[in-house]
Amino acid sequence: MTEEIIRLEAVTKSYNIGMTSEIEVLHGIDLTINRGDFVALMGPSGSGKSTLLNIIGLLDKPTSGRLAIHGQDTGTLDDAAVTRLRGHTIGFVFQYHMLISALTAAENVMMPILVDKGRSNAAIEAKARSLLDQVGLSAVADNLAPNMSGGQQQRVAIARALAMDPDLVLADEPTGNLDSKSADDVFELMRRVNARGGASFLIVTHNLALAQRCDRIVEVVDGRLKA
Amino acid sequence: MNRIAPIAWIMALRFLKDGRLQTLFILGGIAIGVAVIVFMSAMLAGLEQNFLRRVLTSQAHIQILPPDQVARPLPSAAGVFADQIIQRPSQRIRSVDQWQKVMDAARSMEDVAVVSPNASGSALLTRGEASRSVSMTGVVPETYFLVVRLPDYLVEGQPRLSSEDILIGTDLARDIGAVVGGKVNVTAASGARRTLTITGLLDFGNKGANMRAAFVALRTAQSLIGMVGGITSIDVTVRDIYTAETIARRIAAEHPVQADSWIKTNAQFFSAMRAQIATNTLIRVFVGLSVAFGIAAVLIVSVIQRSKDIGILRAMGARRGQLMQVFLIQGGLLGFAGSLIGAAMGLGALVYWHSLARQADGKELFPLVLDPTLVASAAVMATIVGVLAAAMPAVRAARLDPVVAIRG
Numbered sequence: 001m002t003e004e005i006i007r008l009e010a011v012t013k014s015y016n017i018g019m020t021s022e023i024e025v026l027h028g029i030d031l032t033i034n035r036g037d038f039v040a041l042m043g044p045s046g047s048g049k050s051t052l053l054n055i056i057g058l059l060d061k062p063t064s065g066r067l068a069i070h071g072q073d074t075g076t077l078d079d080a081a082v083t084r085l086r087g088h089t090i091g092f093v094f095q096y097h098m099l100i101s102a103l104t105a106a107e108n109v110m111m112p113i114l115v116d117k118g119r120s121n122a123a124i125e126a127k128a129r130s131l132l133d134q135v136g137l138s139a140v141a142d143n144l145a146p147n148m149s150g151g152q153q154q155r156v157a158i159a160r161a162l163a164m165d166p167d168l169v170l171a172d173e174p175t176g177n178l179d180s181k182s183a184d185d186v187f188e189l190m191r192r193v194n195a196r197g198g199a200s201f202l203i204v205t206h207n208l209a210l211a212q213r214c215d216r217i218v219e220v221v222d223g224r225l226k227a
Numbered sequence: 228m229n230r231i232a233p234i235a236w237i238m239a240l241r242f243l244k245d246g247r248l249q250t251l252f253i254l255g256g257i258a259i260g261v262a263v264i265v266f267m268s269a270m271l272a273g274l275e276q277n278f279l280r281r282v283l284t285s286q287a288h289i290q291i292l293p294p295d296q297v298a299r300p301l302p303s304a305a306g307v308f309a310d311q312i313i314q315r316p317s318q319r320i321r322s323v324d325q326w327q328k329v330m331d332a333a334r335s336m337e338d339v340a341v342v343s344p345n346a347s348g349s350a351l352l353t354r355g356e357a358s359r360s361v362s363m364t365g366v367v368p369e370t371y372f373l374v375v376r377l378p379d380y381l382v383e384g385q386p387r388l389s390s391e392d393i394l395i396g397t398d399l400a401r402d403i404g405a406v407v408g409g410k411v412n413v414t415a416a417s418g419a420r421r422t423l424t425i426t427g428l429l430d431f432g433n434k435g436a437n438m439r440a441a442f443v444a445l446r447t448a449q450s451l452i453g454m455v456g457g458i459t460s461i462d463v464t465v466r467d468i469y470t471a472e473t474i475a476r477r478i479a480a481e482h483p484v485q486a487d488s489w490i491k492t493n494a495q496f497f498s499a500m501r502a503q504i505a506t507n508t509l510i511r512v513f514v515g516l517s518v519a520f521g522i523a524a525v526l527i528v529s530v531i532q533r534s535k536d537i538g539i540l541r542a543m544g545a546r547r548g549q550l551m552q553v554f555l556i557q558g559g560l561l562g563f564a565g566s567l568i569g570a571a572m573g574l575g576a577l578v579y580w581h582s583l584a585r586q587a588d589g590k591e592l593f594p595l596v597l598d599p600t601l602v603a604s605a606a607v608m609a610t611i612v613g614v615l616a617a618a619m620p621a622v623r624a625a626r627l628d629p630v631v632a633i634r635g
């Protein structure tokens with residue numbers, strides 16, 4: 001039995017609405033992601049992949065169309081509800097690791113739980129350390145974010161994305177600026193988490209070899225999906 | 228990570244620590260502003276206290292006098308006046324009417340501490356060839372010394388005032404070549420004359436006073452000015468010096484006398500003080516404003532610098548309110564910490580300046596008034612200013628679009 005996590009129906013996105021520079025970037029996207037899915041999102045630069053990810057991740061709103069999470073329409077939710085839903089169901093891994101530089105690796109991993117719970121406790125700290133352990137970074141758990149290599153930072157970002165046990169991890173070119181060995185490690189890490197029955201993944205990548213190791217490839221061309 | 232502090236506090240502290248240089252510079256700015264305010268306020272309080280101490284140990288809080296004599300125009304016929312120019316009559320020395328009754332009434336008032344009758348007038352002091360006109364005050368030493376602490380001003384001799392004794396100013400003594408234990412002749416305007424023994428010399432720290440002051444026993448003065456059984460004024464001290472004016476008015480309303488409080492006779496000081504306080508307030512407001520602008524400027528820059536972090540926090544589920552808190556707390560912490568450093572600096576400067584600034588005779592220029600409420604109020608004010616100054620940056624942080632922040 002498949003459990004639907006995300007459903008997009010006829011989603012469009014335009015920028016600069018009402019101005020002469022108005023441009024529609026996404027033209028009617030239909031997409032469903034189910035529990036356990038491990039999907040690669042490909043497409044040329046500027047085709048709208050990041051835009052689509054931001055909409056799915058509730059960071060941005062579609063101009064028209066419908067986005068349902070767990071079957072619930074998100075169009076009518078207010079900012080507080082959207083923020084809460086995002087925190088509890090979505091984990092982000094951005095292209096440029098995007099850790100908070102004033103915090104250590106462990107604190108970065110704790111942060112999604114902390115903003116939800118309000119303050120730290122032993123269980124949260126233990127969880128962060130166990131996640132870092134899973135991504136093989138116990139040794140640098142107390143390093144400030146800038147004092148780690150690119151690959152390490154990206155693995156911290158993955159651990160952080162998993163902190164709230166999200167249903168879906170959205171990864172925007174997570175291996176884009178890593179060497180092929182590190183890229184492979186990071187990709188395998190995500191595969192393993194997914195295989196253990198954890199989150200579903202939607203991964204933007206330009207690397208066809210990696211994409212082919214996913215369960216499904218979705219391609220965006222000029223703002224439309226090519227199956 | 229600290230498990231007690233809410234996450235907004237931890238983030239605020241981390242951001243401040245991370246932007247060390249900015250934090251240090253703005254703390255310096257706030258501290259200097261607060262130091263100026265604390266220094267000025269403490270110095271002003273010291274000068275005020277100094278003044279009060281001086282005035283209130285050398286002058287009665289309330290002086291009761293006979294009422295002013297007023298000339299009434301003589302009507303030559305109903306509604307027609309002989310002359311429209313009315314000259315003020317010269318005020319001859321008169322006794323306070325029913326002064327025993329007035330004194331008893333004053334003494335029975337709740338806030339009144341000491342009541343002391345005086346008989347004063349001018350007199351001529353002669354010793355050999357030398358003579359000087361003096362203002363002679365006849366007093367009851369037991370009570371008068373509680374009003375004006377003459378023994379404190381005594382530089383030679385004893386504060387003794389029997390009916391044959393006289394205490395005079397140091398400059399006066401030097402002028403006529405008199406010494407303690409010597410005799411002087413005192414001649415009053417009425418022509419009455421007594422020979423008195425100098426029991427002590429007084430230095431009021433004021434040449435005019437030292438030249439003209441002469442104190443004798445009440446009875447001696449009464450007989451010299453020809454007013455046996457009468458007195459020219461009653462000195463009153465009160466427990467709370469700021470009630471003096473109210474009490475003076477009550478006395479004047481209930482008896483046919485004039486009653487002047489020290490507040491009225493030192494009106495000039497109070498208006499000078501008011502001007503000082505107004506200036507001080509103005510400076511506070513402008514220092515407060517510049518501190519506020521400084522904090523706001525630093526935090527606005529910080530919001531821009533940290534827009535990526537803010538975007539990430541939002542993507543991870545941080546609410547707008549939490550981000551707002553992070554920046555409001557930073558503003559408050561900057562104000563609070565800056566004010567404590569500033570207060571320490573201001574008080575340090577005050578103590579140092581106090582040790583340097585001396586009067587000609589080596590006495591302190593102003594008393595050191597270290598009021599803890601001054602520090603507390605500076606800290607509270609600076610914290611409030613900091614939080615208010617952070618409002619705009621905080622709103623900007625909360626409104627930041629995470630998509631833009633993350634892409635940027």
Ligand SMILES: Nc1ncnc2c1ncn2[C@@H]1O[C@H](COP(=O)(O)OP(=O)(O)OP(=O)(O)O)[C@@H](O)[C@H]1O
Pocket residue numbers: 015016023025043044045046047048049050051052
């Ligand atoms: N805020 C914006 N205002 C105007 N146009 C925008 C804005 N954001 C994105 N676009 C445009 O939308 C299109 C899609 O952008 P998007 O970032 O989604 O592409 P992408 O597929 O992620 O590209 P890349 O592979 O280079 O990351 C681009 O043409 C871009 O110029």
Ligand SMILES: [Mg+2]
Pocket residue numbers: 049050051172
């Ligand atoms: Mg992109």
